[in-house]
Amino acid sequence: MPSATGTPRVWAVILLGAVSFASKCENIDVTSNEDAFPIEAHSLLPPVYPDDVETRISVGSVVQDTDPQPIEFKHSVHASSVEDGGLGMSCEYCHSNARKSKHAGVPPTQTCVGCHSMIDPGGREGLVQLNTYIQESGENFGQPIPWVKVHDIPDFVHFNHSRHVKGGVECTDCHADMTKEGVAVRAPDMTMLMGWCLECHEEHPSVDANYGADADLRRAELKDCYTCHQ
Numbered sequence: 001m002p003s004a005t006g007t008p009r010v011w012a013v014i015l016l017g018a019v020s021f022a023s024k025c026e027n028i029d030v031t032s033n034e035d036a037f038p039i040e041a042h043s044l045l046p047p048v049y050p051d052d053v054e055t056r057i058s059v060g061s062v063v064q065d066t067d068p069q070p071i072e073f074k075h076s077v078h079a080s081s082v083e084d085g086g087l088g089m090s091c092e093y094c095h096s097n098a099r100k101s102k103h104a105g106v107p108p109t110q111t112c113v114g115c116h117s118m119i120d121p122g123g124r125e126g127l128v129q130l131n132t133y134i135q136e137s138g139e140n141f142g143q144p145i146p147w148v149k150v151h152d153i154p155d156f157v158h159f160n161h162s163r164h165v166k167g168g169v170e171c172t173d174c175h176a177d178m179t180k181e182g183v184a185v186r187a188p189d190m191t192m193l194m195g196w197c198l199e200c201h202e203e204h205p206s207v208d209a210n211y212g213a214d215a216d217l218r219r220a221e222l223k224d225c226y227t228c229h230q
């Protein structure tokens with residue numbers, strides 16, 4: 001097996017080709033207005049909420065502490081920019097469903113194999129563990145790595161990544177700046193509670209940008225109980 005003694009910079013150059021395809025997805029179509037805004041009388045107008053998030057209906061639903069991850073995967077190494085010494089990979093290279101479906105998804109081991117079958121672990125713990133999963137694979141491109149879920153909202157809430165990402169809401173509007181983190185963490189100010197969702201639905205500038213004259217109607221729809229509790 002060839003060993004990768006090259007610096008991350010050399011890797012980064014090799015990577016740019018692969019990754020730039022993902023960044024081309026930046027200016028993608030904002031979903032059409034008709035599809036975004038079905039005018040139906042779902043429910044009565046929602047009540048006005050107090051400003052204080054704590055006093056809103058809802059209890060914490062996100063587990064505060066999670067079990068350690070099976071491998072200490074470092075987001076910073078892979079996703080921070082080349083100038084910052086990282087590999088400059090786009091989030092969507094690994095979380096490729098974020099723009100396409102409800103779940104952003106966590107990459108299969110196969111995504112790691114492409115690069116890591118060529119990288120010498122050199123005794124480093126994370127890489128040795130990863131190689132164990134890769135080598136156990138046989139023909140299946142990797143044994144699944146049992147990653148522990150970090151964010152979790154209750155199943156009775158309707159949430160869809162695709163809608164947000166296509167509408168122009170950034171990963172960092174809802175998640176910690178993962179280019180600076182190791183394994184995923186929850187940003188303390190992003191509670192994932194109902195009040196947090198509603199607050200952004202009231203304020204996010206992409207609603208004006210995408211809906212123009214209909215922005216107020218769209219905002220009303222985004223407050224409607226039915227939007228999130230269908």
Ligand code: HEC
Pocket residue numbers: 004008011015071072073074077078087094107108109111112113114115116119124126127130
């Ligand atoms: C596009 C190539 C590429 C992909 C895909 C990739 N990696 Fe890496 N990874 C690297 C490079 C390059 C390094 C730095 C290697 C070095 O320092 O010798 C690295 C480093 C690591 C390290 C060691 C980090 C440290 O310094 O402790 C771990 C662990 C790791 N990767 C896990 C993963 C896992 C898990 C996946 C799949 C989810 C993955 N990688 C996908 C290229 C990649």
Ligand code: HEC
Pocket residue numbers: 091092095098099102103104105106151152153154159161164165169170171172173174175192
């Ligand atoms: C509007 C807020 C919001 C945005 C924008 C957002 N996320 Fe999420 N993300 C969430 C919520 C809420 C969950 C928990 C979903 C659940 O439990 O069903 C989550 C879960 C995840 C998960 C866990 C797997 C899954 O799909 O449930 C990953 C990975 C993830 N997000 C990555 C991303 C990436 C990468 C981006 C940017 C491309 C992004 N997210 C943009 C709110 C957001």
Ligand code: HEC
Pocket residue numbers: 069073075078079089090091092093094095106107147148149150151152171172175177178179182183184185
């Ligand atoms: C090389 C692949 C790779 C890249 C690039 C990557 N991630 Fe991840 N991401 C992972 C893996 C593997 C996990 C599962 C381990 C963990 O939770 O840290 C994960 C987990 C997450 C989670 C937590 C999911 C949960 O369980 O709720 C979020 C949020 C997330 N990533 C966001 C991002 C964002 C934002 C970016 C871009 C800045 C990004 N990721 C880039 C591989 C990647």
Ligand code: HEC
Pocket residue numbers: 036153157158159160163164166167168169173174192193194196197198200201204206207210222227228
């Ligand atoms: C950082 C801002 C932000 C946060 C936080 C946020 N959203 Fe949104 N959400 C938006 C925007 C902007 C839209 C409108 C997207 C569009 O139509 O272009 C939207 C749209 C939606 C829609 C409408 C989807 C559709 O098909 O019409 C649902 C459902 C939704 N959000 C659920 C949630 C839930 C549940 C949470 C909390 C867990 C949440 N959002 C948190 C910004 C946010």
Ligand code: HEC
Pocket residue numbers: 046047057058059060061153154157192193194195197198201222223224225226227228229
């Ligand atoms: C933007 C999305 C969104 C809208 C709109 C929304 N909710 Fe929620 N709701 C959530 C989320 C996320 C949770 C789960 C997290 C929590 O408990 O705060 C939740 C939880 C709840 C719960 C359970 C609280 C608990 O303590 O278990 C009730 C009841 C509820 N919502 C009622 C409503 C009603 C009534 C409306 C309309 C006035 C409404 N919601 C509008 C996102 C939303």
